[in-house]
Amino acid sequence: MSWKKGIVTRFHSNMADVIDTETKEKLSCVLRGKFKMQKIRPIVGDFVEYTTDESDTGKIENILERKNILYRPSIANIDQIILVTTLKSPCVDNLIIDKFLIQAEKENMDVIIVVNKTDLLVTQEEKLILENFRAIYEDMYTVIPVCSKTGENIDKLKIFLKDKISTMAGMSGVGKSSLLNFVNPGLKLKVGDISDRLQRGKHTTTYSELMQFDFGGFIADTPGFANMELINFNADKLKNFFPEFSYFGAYCAFSDCSHIHEPNCAVKDAVENDEISLSRYNNYKKIYSDLKTRNSGGKKYD
Ligand SMILES: Nc1nc2c(ncn2[C@@H]2O[C@H](COP(=O)(O)OP(=O)(O)O)[C@@H](O)[C@H]2O)c(=O)[nH]1
Ligand SMILES: [Mg+2]
Ligand SMILES: [Zn+2]
Structure with missing residues (x-):
């Protein structure tokens, strides 16, 4: 046989x-x-x-041997994470984006950042917000501005989804279900449904499911990284999950430089010279100090 x-x-x-x-x-x-x-x-x-x-x-x-595993929900062999965000309705804080990215970096997964609801960015000021966002992330990640109302750039997104196993991440309300419905109308996902989870019987375990695209490829029905807290994260290792720090970090005076308080820190210099984004660096400092406080048993992280 x-x-x-x-x-x-x-x-x-x-x-x-x-x-x-x-x-x-x-x-x-x-x-x-x-x-x-x-x-x-x-x-x-x-x-x-x-x-x-x-x-x-x-x-x-x-x-067969697994390339990787993502837990909660458990899925094996993920090729990429589609991180969906919006700059209006809701305006997602970059701190949240950075926390998602840190988790994806830790799992060593490719990330594509999809900025949805571009139809809502109409004024000059709103367009500038998108440009600034791209300037922060485009050097490290693919950024695709899309719109699940007008269909803008959905073809481009489809090229990335084709023949891959993807999972989505992103806050509730950013349009993950709407996007998937536009990408593949046959999926018929419920829009405005907070849970994003297939409801099964109360007493059966809920597993994630892979949905197949008509054009080839799979997507998980449950968003990954539902927990926004960085659990079991060591503050001293956090810097490893900011890819732009590694290049400059090699030139710091101290090999174990945390890029926070040490003298002659090449990462801090790069921030001064606009070579590393101030927004990313400030979020690094914030998350670092939150993790330190939490690990020392002090103030809890929220
Ligand atoms: N203006 C606008 N609204 C959108 C767009 N995409 C989704 N929405 C709306 O955003 C809300 C949340 O969408 P949903 O797909 O349920 O988001 P999810 O929680 O991430 O799955 C719904 O009211 C959608 O109609 C878009 O591109 N433009
Ligand atoms: Mg949804
Ligand atoms: Zn440093």
């Missing part, structure tokens, strides 16, 4: 939905007994090898 390759997109009552890599067809699969013995189970996003016989269900024979 030949083994076929597929991707796990969903679990329900101990069965896994597997979409065949070649045919793109979906079928339900059971797990081989050996996995239960070893207490191993695939998670959504896993590439598996499976077999079929005359019945309607397949059998998962093997779980």
